[in-house]
Amino acid sequence: MKIKSILTLFAAVALLVPAGLNAQTTNHPVSAMDPELMAIVQGIQAKLKAGKNTAADLAPDLLSFDQLRAKHASEKTDATAQIVYMEAMLYQQVLDNPAQAKALMTKLKTDYPDTKLGKKADQILTGMDNQAAAQKVQAALAPGATFPDFSVTDLNGKPLSVAAHKGHVVLIDFWATWCGPCRAELPNVIATYQKYHAQGFDIIGVSLDSDKEKLDAFLPKQDGMTWPQFFDGQGWSNALAVKYGVESIPFTVLIGPDGKIIKTNLRGEALGAAVEKALAKK
Numbered sequence: 001m002k003i004k005s006i007l008t009l010f011a012a013v014a015l016l017v018p019a020g021l022n023a024q025t026t027n028h029p030v031s032a033m034d035p036e037l038m039a040i041v042q043g044i045q046a047k048l049k050a051g052k053n054t055a056a057d058l059a060p061d062l063l064s065f066d067q068l069r070a071k072h073a074s075e076k077t078d079a080t081a082q083i084v085y086m087e088a089m090l091y092q093q094v095l096d097n098p099a100q101a102k103a104l105m106t107k108l109k110t111d112y113p114d115t116k117l118g119k120k121a122d123q124i125l126t127g128m129d130n131q132a133a134a135q136k137v138q139a140a141l142a143p144g145a146t147f148p149d150f151s152v153t154d155l156n157g158k159p160l161s162v163a164a165h166k167g168h169v170v171l172i173d174f175w176a177t178w179c180g181p182c183r184a185e186l187p188n189v190i191a192t193y194q195k196y197h198a199q200g201f202d203i204i205g206v207s208l209d210s211d212k213e214k215l216d217a218f219l220p221k222q223d224g225m226t227w228p229q230f231f232d233g234q235g236w237s238n239a240l241a242v243k244y245g246v247e248s249i250p251f252t253v254l255i256g257p258d259g260k261i262i263k264t265n266l267r268g269e270a271l272g273a274a275v276e277k278a279l280a281k282k
Contacts, residue, residue, distance in 0.1 A: 081112035137245030154228035174251040176208040203227040
């Protein structure tokens, strides 16, 4: 399970209680429900932290969601809509069951049309479809598969593609100056580049920044970060990020001299070891 799955669930908790609602709001139709929902969410969070993230592990919690929804079925409020949304996110982000997640979001749209989440249901459903498409693309980036190349220009307007580095080991590095984990990994990437570049190891950076001035100011300060960068100013909508289904960064793809994918998401010592092994096979 990805960390972002837990974070998504945490973020949803912040939406639990409508503005102005508190323990003293006794005239609110679901004032007694909020502690019940919080208890379910906290129980799920505890299980996820303990590594219990399968459908079997979470079956009692899913049943609790269903029971709570049934208990407040006649209440078409933001708080009751939140129950449906939370359960949908659990299916989408943790249990990897997009079909059930979409079914719940469709229910939210039809049964709670006047709530805040009900009004955003179409947007959320579109996001689910986009995520499913991205995951399908990511699944295709499997070791041994031929890397689907691109043809763009770098920051200096020069042609940029993996094919131009034929016969070399190439790392495609998706990153951004505002990404803390990317910057933390950067010294290792630079060290790997400096150690193996002369032997035929190249890097192509894909910046998900939206501010070119910040990127231009950042690059010269990184001693040894001299490889080409693709930047289009679109942030998460970066053309190559969309093409390869990138949903989190840093994200890397290591490609062998034959144009086939060696592995994705290599970091730390694993990156250097994989590059050394690939170069030895040239």
